[in-house]
Amino acid sequence: MASTATPLDSRRENHWEWQYLDLMRRIWEQGDERIDRTGVGTRAVFGAQIRFDLSAGAMPLVTTKRVYWKTAAREFLWFLTGETNIRPLVQQGVKIWNEWPHANYVKQTDDSLSVEEFAARIAEDEAFAAQWGDLGPVYGKQWVDWPTYEPAGEGLFRPGPGINQVQQVVDSLRTNPGSRRHIVEGWNVAELDRMALPPCHKTYQFHVGAGRLNCLLYQRSCDVxxxxxxxxxxxxxxxxxxxxxxxxxxxxxxxxxxxTHLYLNHGALVEAQLAREPSGGGNLVIKRRPESMFDYRIEDFEVTDYAPQSHIAAPVAV
Structure with missing residues (x-):
């Protein structure tokens, strides 16, 4: 019997990004519309999945718009330091966390300083950054220094040594790869109210099978x-x-x-992106093997064969 597959069907089977675009389309056309925490409003679905094969250096880089992968890599390396102040990011030109401390600064001071002026001052003024640039115990703090407490007598407790979840996972993958406890968790209920933004990508679980390391990321809230x-x-x-x-x-x-949602003020982005077709991809080369998970530098990473379509701008909801 002759195949009834169309050229589009074939392209869909061969490019992972159709999963992303189909999810975007489903949310925009069928999602439940409601007012959210930011007041902007969203269309959302509950429960979604995307799968991607990381073999042969492949990376899930969206091609229907440009993804600034170095910005994402710098943010991830910042998480691994346990740092919670945006100053190291700002000094590297990474802007993705600026809006939250800026909004807090404006609220607390009634100063009309723009977000760009605020970021410049964070970069230049260490004391200002110490006062206004901290996000609270967000991702990195929980990943590498989860707080513990130990008895201090008569019902009192004092801070104990922090838990480095990332190092624990490295150790357990090396010594007990069959474990079902290779988990890095960001959702510390006791400290959520001190965070500028509670963790969205909250739970990473790793699994070893046939010498391959698999990862499942559960994200409680996702700006698609x-x-x-x-x-x-x-x-x-x-x-x-x-x-x-x-x-x-x-x-x-x-x-x-x-x-899993799209903001209502992202309509122009959604329509533009859904009009495009994915093509190509990207591969990651890690140029050296540092002594530990905490010794990588941005210079260690190189992405090749990534030729995305043009950037599509959209506002961030804070």
Whole structure:
């Protein structure tokens, strides 16, 4: 019997990004519309999945618009330092966290300083950055320095040594690869109210099968237009780095979203992106193997064969 597959069907089967575009289309056309925390409003679905094979250096880089992968990589390396102040990011030209401390600064001071002026002052003035640039105990703090407490007598407790979840996962992958406890968790209930933004990409679980390292990322809240392309790259980078450190081959990345949404003011981006077709891809080369997960530098990463279509701008909802 002759095949009934169309050229479009063939392209869909061969390019992972159709999963992303189909999810975007489903949300925009069928999602539940409601007012959200930011007041902007969203269309959302609950429960979504994207799968990507990381073998042969492949990375889940969206091609229907440009993803600034170095920005995502710099953010991920910042997480691994345990740092929670935006100053190191700002000094590298990374702007993705600026809006949250800026909004807090304006609220607290009634100063009309623009976000660009605020970021410049963060970069130049260490004391100003110390006062206004901290985000609270966000991602990196939980990943590498999860707080513990120990008895201090008569019902009192004092801070104990922090838990480095990332190093624990490295150790467990090396010594007990069959474990079902290779998890890095960001959702510390006791500290959520101190965070500028509670973790969205909250739970990473790793799994070893046939010498391949697989990753499942559960994201409680996902901005599909702006956040998800970064989240996919970050999770893939995490997996690639762990695989190198643990003498494993990269396997499959499975992304799962809880509240998976598009902001109503992203309509122009959505329409423009859905009018495009994915093509090509991107591969990541890690140029050296550092002594630990915490010794990588941005210069260690090189992306090849990535030729995306033009950038599409859209506002960030804070």
């Amino acid at each position: 237009a702006l956040g998800l392309p970064f989240n996919l790259f970050g999770a893939a980078l995490f997996t690639r780095m762990l695989a190198q450190q643990c003498d494993l081959e990269p396997g499959e990345l499975v992304w799962m979203g809880g509240d």
